[in-house]
Amino acid sequence: MSFDVALTLKRGERRMDYAFVAGAGLTALFGPSGAGKTSLLDAVAGLLRPAEGRIAVAGATLFDSAARIDLRPEKRRCGYVFQDLRLFPHRSVRRNLEFGRREGSTLDWDHTLDLLGIAGLLDRMPATLSGGEAQRVAIGRALLSAPEFLLMDEPLASVDVARREDILRLIERIRDELRLPILYVSHDRAEVERLAQTIVPVAGPGIDAA
Numbered sequence: 001m002s003f004d005v006a007l008t009l010k011r012g013e014r015r016m017d018y019a020f021v022a023g024a025g026l027t028a029l030f031g032p033s034g035a036g037k038t039s040l041l042d043a044v045a046g047l048l049r050p051a052e053g054r055i056a057v058a059g060a061t062l063f064d065s066a067a068r069i070d071l072r073p074e075k076r077r078c079g080y081v082f083q084d085l086r087l088f089p090h091r092s093v094r095r096n097l098e099f100g101r102r103e104g105s106t107l108d109w110d111h112t113l114d115l116l117g118i119a120g121l122l123d124r125m126p127a128t129l130s131g132g133e134a135q136r137v138a139i140g141r142a143l144l145s146a147p148e149f150l151l152m153d154e155p156l157a158s159v160d161v162a163r164r165e166d167i168l169r170l171i172e173r174i175r176d177e178l179r180l181p182i183l184y185v186s187h188d189r190a191e192v193e194r195l196a197q198t199i200v201p202v203a204g205p206g207i208d209a210a
């Protein structure tokens with residue numbers, strides 16, 4: 001199993017329940033705005049503590065309330081591509097990529113730059129990048145941390161229509177060549193149907209309340 005999740009998150013007054021298992025490849029969390037997709041990625045990354053439940057990725061238990069397991073974020077070995085990218089604005093692309101870099105990555109530095117087509121951007125500052133370029137740098141930073149799996153939150157959100165296809169193909173290559181399990185958030189059905197081996201509908205708290 002790539003992802004084996006059964007848990008409850010509480011945010012304010014809201015309670016969100018998730019339960020799914022997924023095999024190899026890309027698993028898409030699909031649902032409307034506010035349904036709780038980003039909250040789940042944060043929980044898998046170890047940035048948001050579940051009220052209860054269990055999270056296992058590729059056979060490793062990251063969180064299990066019953067067994068009192070709660071690995072620290074840096075022990076979870078995930079590459080997280082945030083929805084807002086979170087590149088460091090005062091650091092060059094090179095220094096952004098070096099941050100969190102870890103030896104043992106499936107791809108070395110040169111191959112990563114090559115795969116992403118970002119070798120020519122190393123001396124640029126994030127504010128000077130287009131949406132698509134910034135997205136590729138954020139994906140590069142995640143890959144260079146030698147992750148065991150990837151979390152990607154709406155990676156096409158800040159990419160203009162003309163560059164969408166490039167990023168879609170890139171994500172397909174990461175999925176097929178690196179074979180990392182990917183948990184991917186989107187609210188676009190066509191995108192999800194193209195990319196995902198497993199689709200997990202996230203209905204959100206509105207359904208619970210009904």
Ligand SMILES: Nc1ncnc2c1ncn2[C@@H]1O[C@H](COP(=O)(O)OP(=O)(O)OP(=O)(O)O)[C@@H](O)[C@H]1O
Nearest residue numbers: 011012014031032033034035036037038039040187
């Ligand atoms: N820091 C927070 N404190 C309290 N409630 C929060 C917090 N962040 C999110 N929420 C609530 O949790 C619920 C799920 O939010 P979340 O961001 O996970 O949804 P989402 O499906 O990722 O939405 P979107 O597609 O708009 O990013 C929402 O009702 C939201 O208002």
